[in-house]
Amino acid sequence: MxxxxxxxxxxxxxxxxxxxxxTLGKAGNMIIYNILSNGYEGRIFPVNHTADQIxxxxxYPSVEDVPTVPDLTLVAVPSAASLDAISQCAAKGAKxxxxxxxxxxxxxxxxxxxxxxxxxxxxxxxxxxxxxxxSGITSTPxxxxxxxxxxxxxxRGRLSCIAQTGNxxxxxxxxxxxxxxxxxxxxxxxxxxxxxxESELIDYFGDDKETGAILLYLEEIKNGRKFIEAARRVSKIxxxxxxxxxxxxxxxxxxxxxxxxxxANDRIVDSxxxxxxxxxxxxxKNMVNIGKVLSMQPVPRGNRVAIMSPSGAMGxxxxxxxxxxxxxxxxxxxxxxxxxxxxFPSFLKAGNPIxxxxxxxxxxxxxxxxxxLEDDGVDIVISILHLIKGTARGKGMLKVEDLGAIPxxxxxxPDKMLIAEIAGEKDFYExxxxxxxxxxxxxxxxxxxxIEAAAYAYRCRQYMSRPD
Amino acid sequence: MxxxxxxxxxxxxxxxxxxxxxTLGKAGNMIIYNILSNGYEGRIFPVNHTADQIxxxxxYPSVEDVPTVPDLTLVAVPSAASLDAISQCAAKGAKxxxxxxxxxxxxxxxxxxxxxxxxxxxxxxxxxxxxxxxSGITSTPxxxxxxxxxxxxxxRGRLSCIAQTGNxxxxxxxxxxxxxxxxxxxxxxxxxxxxxxESELIDYFGDDKETGAILLYLEEIKNGRKFIEAARRVSKIxxxxxxxxxxxxxxxxxxxxxxxxxxANDRIVDSxxxxxxxxxxxxxKNMVNIGKVLSMQPVPRGNRVAIMSPSGAMGxxxxxxxxxxxxxxxxxxxxxxxxxxxxFPSFLKAGNPIxxxxxxxxxxxxxxxxxxLEDDGVDIVISILHLIKGTARGKGMLKVEDLGAIPxxxxxxPDKMLIAEIAGEKDFYExxxxxxxxxxxxxxxxxxxxIEAAAYAYRCRQYMSRPD
Numbered sequence: 001m002x003x004x005x006x007x008x009x010x011x012x013x014x015x016x017x018x019x020x021x022x023t024l025g026k027a028g029n030m031i032i033y034n035i036l037s038n039g040y041e042g043r044i045f046p047v048n049h050t051a052d053q054i055x056x057x058x059x060y061p062s063v064e065d066v067p068t069v070p071d072l073t074l075v076a077v078p079s080a081a082s083l084d085a086i087s088q089c090a091a092k093g094a095k096x097x098x099x100x101x102x103x104x105x106x107x108x109x110x111x112x113x114x115x116x117x118x119x120x121x122x123x124x125x126x127x128x129x130x131x132x133x134x135s136g137i138t139s140t141p142x143x144x145x146x147x148x149x150x151x152x153x154x155x156r157g158r159l160s161c162i163a164q165t166g167n168x169x170x171x172x173x174x175x176x177x178x179x180x181x182x183x184x185x186x187x188x189x190x191x192x193x194x195x196x197x198e199s200e201l202i203d204y205f206g207d208d209k210e211t212g213a214i215l216l217y218l219e220e221i222k223n224g225r226k227f228i229e230a231a232r233r234v235s236k237i238x239x240x241x242x243x244x245x246x247x248x249x250x251x252x253x254x255x256x257x258x259x260x261x262x263x264a265n266d267r268i269v270d271s272x273x274x275x276x277x278x279x280x281x282x283x284x285k286n287m288v289n290i291g292k293v294l295s296m297q298p299v300p301r302g303n304r305v306a307i308m309s310p311s312g313a314m315g316x317x318x319x320x321x322x323x324x325x326x327x328x329x330x331x332x333x334x335x336x337x338x339x340x341x342x343x344f345p346s347f348l349k350a351g352n353p354i355x356x357x358x359x360x361x362x363x364x365x366x367x368x369x370x371x372x373l374e375d376d377g378v379d380i381v382i383s384i385l386h387l388i389k390g391t392a393r394g395k396g397m398l399k400v401e402d403l404g405a406i407p408x409x410x411x412x413x414p415d416k417m418l419i420a421e422i423a424g425e426k427d428f429y430e431x432x433x434x435x436x437x438x439x440x441x442x443x444x445x446x447x448x449x450x451i452e453a454a455a456y457a458y459r460c461r462q463y464m465s466r467p468d
Numbered sequence: 469m470x471x472x473x474x475x476x477x478x479x480x481x482x483x484x485x486x487x488x489x490x491t492l493g494k495a496g497n498m499i500i501y502n503i504l505s506n507g508y509e510g511r512i513f514p515v516n517h518t519a520d521q522i523x524x525x526x527x528y529p530s531v532e533d534v535p536t537v538p539d540l541t542l543v544a545v546p547s548a549a550s551l552d553a554i555s556q557c558a559a560k561g562a563k564x565x566x567x568x569x570x571x572x573x574x575x576x577x578x579x580x581x582x583x584x585x586x587x588x589x590x591x592x593x594x595x596x597x598x599x600x601x602x603s604g605i606t607s608t609p610x611x612x613x614x615x616x617x618x619x620x621x622x623x624r625g626r627l628s629c630i631a632q633t634g635n636x637x638x639x640x641x642x643x644x645x646x647x648x649x650x651x652x653x654x655x656x657x658x659x660x661x662x663x664x665x666e667s668e669l670i671d672y673f674g675d676d677k678e679t680g681a682i683l684l685y686l687e688e689i690k691n692g693r694k695f696i697e698a699a700r701r702v703s704k705i706x707x708x709x710x711x712x713x714x715x716x717x718x719x720x721x722x723x724x725x726x727x728x729x730x731x732a733n734d735r736i737v738d739s740x741x742x743x744x745x746x747x748x749x750x751x752x753k754n755m756v757n758i759g760k761v762l763s764m765q766p767v768p769r770g771n772r773v774a775i776m777s778p779s780g781a782m783g784x785x786x787x788x789x790x791x792x793x794x795x796x797x798x799x800x801x802x803x804x805x806x807x808x809x810x811x812f813p814s815f816l817k818a819g820n821p822i823x824x825x826x827x828x829x830x831x832x833x834x835x836x837x838x839x840x841l842e843d844d845g846v847d848i849v850i851s852i853l854h855l856i857k858g859t860a861r862g863k864g865m866l867k868v869e870d871l872g873a874i875p876x877x878x879x880x881x882p883d884k885m886l887i888a889e890i891a892g893e894k895d896f897y898e899x900x901x902x903x904x905x906x907x908x909x910x911x912x913x914x915x916x917x918x919i920e921a922a923a924y925a926y927r928c929r930q931y932m933s934r935p936d
Contacts, residue, residue, distance in 0.1 A: 102815065103815060107815045107816075163781075164781075165779065165780060165781040167778060167779035167780070167781070167854075168779040168780070168781035168782060171778060171779055171782070171854050171891045171892065172891070174891070174892050174893060175891055175892065175893075175894065175897075175913075178892075178893045178894035178895065179894035179897065217781065219781070219784065243785075245781060245784040245785050245788055246784055246788065283785070283788075283789065283915065283916045284782065284785045284914055284915040284916060285913065285914070285915065285916050285917060310635060310639060311633065311634075311635035311636040311639055312633060312635070312636070313631075313632075313633040313635070313636035313685065313687065313713060314636055314639070314752070316687060316713040316714055317711075317713050317751070317752045320713055320714065321751065347570065347571055347575045348575075386635075386639050423639045423640070423642070423643055424639065424642050424643065424646075425642060425643075425646045426643065426646035426647035427646065429643075429647065445643075445753065446752055446753070447751065447752040447753065448751045448752060448753050449753060
């Protein structure tokens with residue numbers, strides 16, 4: 001793997017923090033807190049004029065005083081002081097900077113000029129910059145996270161993210177860390193993106209063994225040709241999905257005012273994504289959902305879906321959702337129907353959607369699921385489960401541990417995707433979601449969100465297996 | 469309000485349960501449990517050959533022995549015994565039956581013939597039937613719920629529902645009761661719908677003072693002309709929204725096999741809904757969401773939206789979602805911008821979406837919200853809140869009670885709709901959702917679901933204010 005200069009950002013042996021602060025809540029304080037919270041094993045050099053130490057980490061009065069050339073430097077000084085910071089880094093020999101400070105092109109004309117000057121100074125000194133106006137950087141395999149937002153420990157996962165904004169990524173990350181059960185691998189906030197851009201990162205993440213899938217949030221593409229070239233190569237190796245905001249005219253206007261960039265014509269974007277093999281995600285909710293599915297499940301080998309539903313009507317709604325999002329309701333084999341009908345009650349015949357009637361005991365469910373997974377005509381199983389606790393049914397009460405049969409079964413079918421959707425009691429939903437997701441079975445509320453996420457994953461497969 | 473015979477179903481003075489059972493989990497047992505759990509104030513007459521009492525309610529060995537003519541009769545005997553039950557009811561003079569038993573047209577040809585025979589017998593005796601193959605009936609203003617599913621107490625609300633299925637309605641209700649914070653008014657499960665149909669119920673709910681909005685789940689429309697006539701009248705008085713499954717060919721095939729009915733051509737349905745003034749809902753998730761919004765908020769007077777967002781990017785995504793679902797990002801007045809800029813930090817200018825920057829203290833948020841609500845050009849506010857607890861910011865920690873300012877403010881602007889979307893920590897999300905929803909402010913996760921629900925509500929307004 002050739003080093004394009006990105007390694008220093010994601011696997012730094014040492015980190016310098018210019019503008020480190022003792023004041024709780026300040027960016028230069030949060031960065032130290034986050035680095036420490038993630039168990040970073042390299043050396044940390046906070047730069048602060050007056051403090052001896054911050055959270056127990058020895059401080060240095062100036063960049064000059066730092067006893068080594070740090071691999072990575074976080075810059076948290078006010079924008080007015082950032083040119084000075086660049087000079088000091090240049091003198092020091094520091095080559096990789098993440099600038100979390102704001103007050104540049106996103107604010108004013110003079111800020112834009114300052115930003116240009118920053119870039120020139122950095123280029124002269126062969127310094128690479130991420131940002132400015134970014135909220136930070138994360139690299140969980142390296143036990144390292146430096147955000148200006150109080151995220152604390154970030155769970156490790158296989159999904160790497162590139163976001164052309166700051167707050168957005170961290171707010172979303174806070175939700176994922178507390179409301180979902182998947183982790184991330186590398187996260188880069190591009191902010192105003194004066195230097196390091198999405199194309200370079202796609203290239204880097206493409207060759208990164210820790211990265212299983214790549215998720216982008218963009219408001220515009222910086223360099224179309226470079227983007228297509230990078231993504232076209234990488235999207236054959238691993239899934240690349242992107243949410244590109246500013247689809248509508250109102251969205252575009254909003255995007256212009258907030259990252260000081262012209263939102264590109266949306267059709268050009270669609271066409272670029274198609275050429276690049278990037279699956280375009282509609283909507284914020286879908287972005288979180290596809291991130292979860294790509295983190296937990298294999299990319300499906302095809303689009304043939306078996307739907308197991310506790311109600312005929314939910315099965316119908318699921319069939320609708322499948323067809324509308326590009327999946328097919330599978331034709332199960334005669335053998336499968338025969339085996340299913342053996343355990344079905346007399347008043348029902350197995351079809352697809354498979355109407356799992358009222359509430360069978362879990363052994364019956366398990367048997368049916370096995371039959372469905374064994375069917376060669378099925379690539380994806382949408383399992384809608386209706387869970388109630390504490391009600392006598394069949395052989396006894398359903399406990400969350402009973403659901404462990406699902407991930408156990410999946411181990412025997414490693415190329416099949418299963419999405420669980422859980423209806424019923426909220427408490428049990430939450431408990432089952434945690435239990436199943438910790439075992440890599442993604443859980444959603446019925447009916448559409450999980451199916452749409454599976455459909456996006458299938459579209460990744462189409463790009464991964466394209467001939468050229 | 470003329471009595472079309474529906475009153476007996478929703479406001480019965482007495483209820484007979486044929487097939488009442490002592491066995492926990494059986495339909496005839498659950499019905500008694502549910503009736504008792506909801507504080508029904510009328511008389512209950514369980515019919516059971518052998519039991520003296522069920523859950524303390526005195527039983528009668530036969531229909532003949534019941535000492536009065538009950539307003540409503542629940543029939544929970546096996547399908548084979550249902551013709552007998554009809555005869556007994558005819559002899560007794562009972563006129564309103566809810567048949568929760570299954571084993572009719574949804575199962576077999578002979579079941580279909582039995583069902584036809586049932587209907588003939590009922591017609592001869594001037595008996596009205598809801599079902600068969602329904603899961604029950606609910607009428608919270610009457611403190612009455614009779615479902616075969618262990619729902620227990622159902623919260624009272626203003627939304628009345630009509631569902632052409634059984635399990636589906638109860639599964640959804642269980643989720644609403646445990647995962648959402650709104651209640652329902654009347655709920656009718658139509659099941660195989662041999663007699664009482666959606667048109668009749670729309671008519672009844674249209675004149676029902678307790679019903680604020682009507683939600684339908686249909687797989688087909690029984691009688692197009694009758695449906696259009698009823699809904700056209702009622703949709704001018706109150707919102708009527710419907711999810712009609714079987715949109716796609718796979719969905720249609722699934723619908724056919726499960727309610728033994730031909731799913732109608734989807735375009736004809738669209739056209740019928742338009743003529744009828746019924747807003748068609750896409751997807752199950754949206755159905756629950758619009759139910760919540762119609763339960764808690766006024767139907768918006770227009771489609772001009774102000775978006776308050778904690779991140780520029782979320783604002784952009786929200787603007788996209790608004791335009792795509794038929795809402796408009798409002799042009800705020802110069803006066804509003806001026807007032808907002810007074811409290812905005814120097815590095816930001818107020819626009820719409822209104823970028824509420826990092827995390828203002830809640831007083832600032834409140835001031836901005838007031839300015840936005842005061843703007844005559846705003847009909848709907850999408851307030852995306854980024855909540856973290858326990859972090860020092862501004863004047864102190866944000867507590868869930870601080871959010872009480874939102875419903876308080878809304879009292880001054882009764883014709884404006886507000887949808888809250890909460891990002892950040894899951895725990896605080898759950899706490900804030902409960903707190904706000906108990907005060908009639910609907911809460912969603914960012915970004916699309918709340919906006920789409922608001923858009924459906926706006927489309928109801930368009931039908932309510934149409935000229936003819």
